[in-house]
Amino acid sequence: MYITIPFDRKSDTYLDGLEASQNIPGKTRVQDGTSLYFEGDPVEWLYRIETGVLRLSRLLPDGRRQVISFGYPGDIVGFPWLGQHHTDCDVLVKSTLQPYRASALMANSSDPQLHQALMDAALQEISEIQDHVMILGQKSAIEKVACFVCSLAMRTGTGPCKGRQVPLPMSRVDIADFLGLTTETVSRTLTQFRKSGYISMLGAHTVVIENPEQLKSLCQRND
Amino acid sequence: MYITIPFDRKSDTYLDGLEASQNIPGKTRVQDGTSLYFEGDPVEWLYRIETGVLRLSRLLPDGRRQVISFGYPGDIVGFPWLGQHHTDCDVLVKSTLQPYRASALMANSSDPQLHQALMDAALQEISEIQDHVMILGQKSAIEKVACFVCSLAMRTGTGPCKGRQVPLPMSRVDIADFLGLTTETVSRTLTQFRKSGYISMLGAHTVVIENPEQLKSLCQRND
DNA sequence: CGTGGTTTTGATAATAGTCAACACGAGTGG
DNA sequence: CCACTCGTGTTGACTATTATCAAAACCACG
Numbered sequence: 001m002y003i004t005i006p007f008d009r010k011s012d013t014y015l016d017g018l019e020a021s022q023n024i025p026g027k028t029r030v031q032d033g034t035s036l037y038f039e040g041d042p043v044e045w046l047y048r049i050e051t052g053v054l055r056l057s058r059l060l061p062d063g064r065r066q067v068i069s070f071g072y073p074g075d076i077v078g079f080p081w082l083g084q085h086h087t088d089c090d091v092l093v094k095s096t097l098q099p100y101r102a103s104a105l106m107a108n109s110s111d112p113q114l115h116q117a118l119m120d121a122a123l124q125e126i127s128e129i130q131d132h133v134m135i136l137g138q139k140s141a142i143e144k145v146a147c148f149v150c151s152l153a154m155r156t157g158t159g160p161c162k163g164r165q166v167p168l169p170m171s172r173v174d175i176a177d178f179l180g181l182t183t184e185t186v187s188r189t190l191t192q193f194r195k196s197g198y199i200s201m202l203g204a205h206t207v208v209i210e211n212p213e214q215l216k217s218l219c220q221r222n223d
Numbered sequence: 224m225y226i227t228i229p230f231d232r233k234s235d236t237y238l239d240g241l242e243a244s245q246n247i248p249g250k251t252r253v254q255d256g257t258s259l260y261f262e263g264d265p266v267e268w269l270y271r272i273e274t275g276v277l278r279l280s281r282l283l284p285d286g287r288r289q290v291i292s293f294g295y296p297g298d299i300v301g302f303p304w305l306g307q308h309h310t311d312c313d314v315l316v317k318s319t320l321q322p323y324r325a326s327a328l329m330a331n332s333s334d335p336q337l338h339q340a341l342m343d344a345a346l347q348e349i350s351e352i353q354d355h356v357m358i359l360g361q362k363s364a365i366e367k368v369a370c371f372v373c374s375l376a377m378r379t380g381t382g383p384c385k386g387r388q389v390p391l392p393m394s395r396v397d398i399a400d401f402l403g404l405t406t407e408t409v410s411r412t413l414t415q416f417r418k419s420g421y422i423s424m425l426g427a428h429t430v431v432i433e434n435p436e437q438l439k440s441l442c443q444r445n446d
Numbered sequence: 447c448g449t450g451g452t453t454t455t456g457a458t459a460a461t462a463g464t465c466a467a468c469a470c471g472a473g474t475g476g
Numbered sequence: 477c478c479a480c481t482c483g484t485g486t487t488g489a490c491t492a493t494t495a496t497c498a499a500a501a502c503c504a505c506g
Contacts (some may be wrong), residue, residue: 060443064361068356081346105346112331119345125349127309132356138283178360180361182462182483184464184487187487202471220285286476408493
């Protein structure tokens with residue numbers, strides 16, 4: 001999940017119902033706390049997330065980490081470059097995955113419909129990650145956190161509405177590494193939203209949206 | 224209302240007359256200061272950059288801008304999502320472009336080899352933009368500018384070597400908007416590199432690499 | 447040569463980071 | 477059932493990095 005405007009997810013439409021196809025194996029279940037693959041691994045499968053939440057991240061040699069995206073149902077993860085994964089992929093919430101052979105990315109694939117769906121998903125990925133580049137490069141901490149909460153509300157339902165409970169299955173470190181902030185800044189910003197009455201919290205891992213309009217307005221600068 | 228795009232009329236006419244089955248028309252020349260397309264435009268063509276430099280950027284409603292990437296020879300620009308461009312594309316240095324019909328992205332394309340090449344380029348794009356996410360989210364101003372100079376040295380030749388002249392055809396504002404900094408910080412950082420003897424400048428738009436090893440070491444934190 | 451835009455430099459401010467302490471909660475064992 | 481512990485999250489005090497605002501220097505172009 002990048003922070004992005006929720007399009008109709010074209011890949012969903014194409015891929016729904018493709019499971020019956022002969023070269024597509026059955027669904028896979030993975031437990032939270034496990035890893036699906038690591039950076040540098042050869043890519044054999046792509047995965048469409050049916051249920052659960054994944055985390056895609058990259059490490060620098062000095063230990064700094066960037067969370068590239070959180071994978072939510074409907075997302076396809078595992079796009080290769082030069083045959084290799086270029087992120088780590090870890091399971092945050094136990095997931096059901098639909099695997100597709102990486103060979104389906106080849107033009108001479110035996111399943112043109114699947115090939116097309118994966119191509120479209122890759123193009124969508126490019127557009128969505130560009131949204132994230134925009135947020136990382138240009139937005140303040142307040143805007144980043146507001147965008148993050150709103151986009152999670154979007155991905156897990158119908159967007160920010162009064163009373164909506166939005167689960168945050170990832171840790172503060174994950175959120176910080178995703179938004180290019182520190183855990184302290186993420187925490188302080190959420191506290192600030194809470195004290196301003198835009199949200200409330202049910203424990204540390206559930207945001208309740210109290211004032212959707214004001215929260216949404218924090219996503220962009222008003223000047 | 225968009226600024227008129229001054230395509231070479233001759234090749235434009237030529238392109239218009241092509242049959243849909245002919246995916247690869249002749250090359251296009253574009254002048255610097257012009258725009259190739261804007262965010263929201265329907266995508267008819269993708270372009271492979273043969274010579275020149277392009278700038279891909281996105282705007283926020285409040286006027287902030289993120290430069291998503293600089294396009295150098297070998298790069299393919301114009302990948303659509305839902306049939307539309309999701310960046311603006313402007314010409315920084317007059318360029319020669321090889322256009323390909325966007326229909327070549329379809330699995331049933333008449334040219335499977337081209338289709339595969341574009342698919343591979345899209346996958347490469349995903350990997351490369353993730354590198355940029357890493358830089359924007361985790362790196363300091365010094366690291367960002369050092370990475371930027373090194374990567375331009377890479378793109379325009381064999382990488383950082385003593386005495387290599389690296390042209391910076393883009394403005395300081397472009398660099399700043401690319402790296403998520405301000406022009407002042409970019410300028411100060413280059414000055415710092417100059418005073419430390421890592422680089423020298425031939426005017427404001429050519430970096431000369433004086434100490435490639437130290438410059439490269441600035442690209443990552445050493446701790 | 448001017449002139450206007452870009453780049454650099456300087457002084458100051460603000461945002462976010464760092465370091466440290468404390469709070470909270472889930473899981474464990476007495 | 478409660479106290480203990482450990483990991484995670486929150487808060488506070490202070491610092492550092494980078495942004496902002498302003499002015500000077502530099503260049504490209506007529």
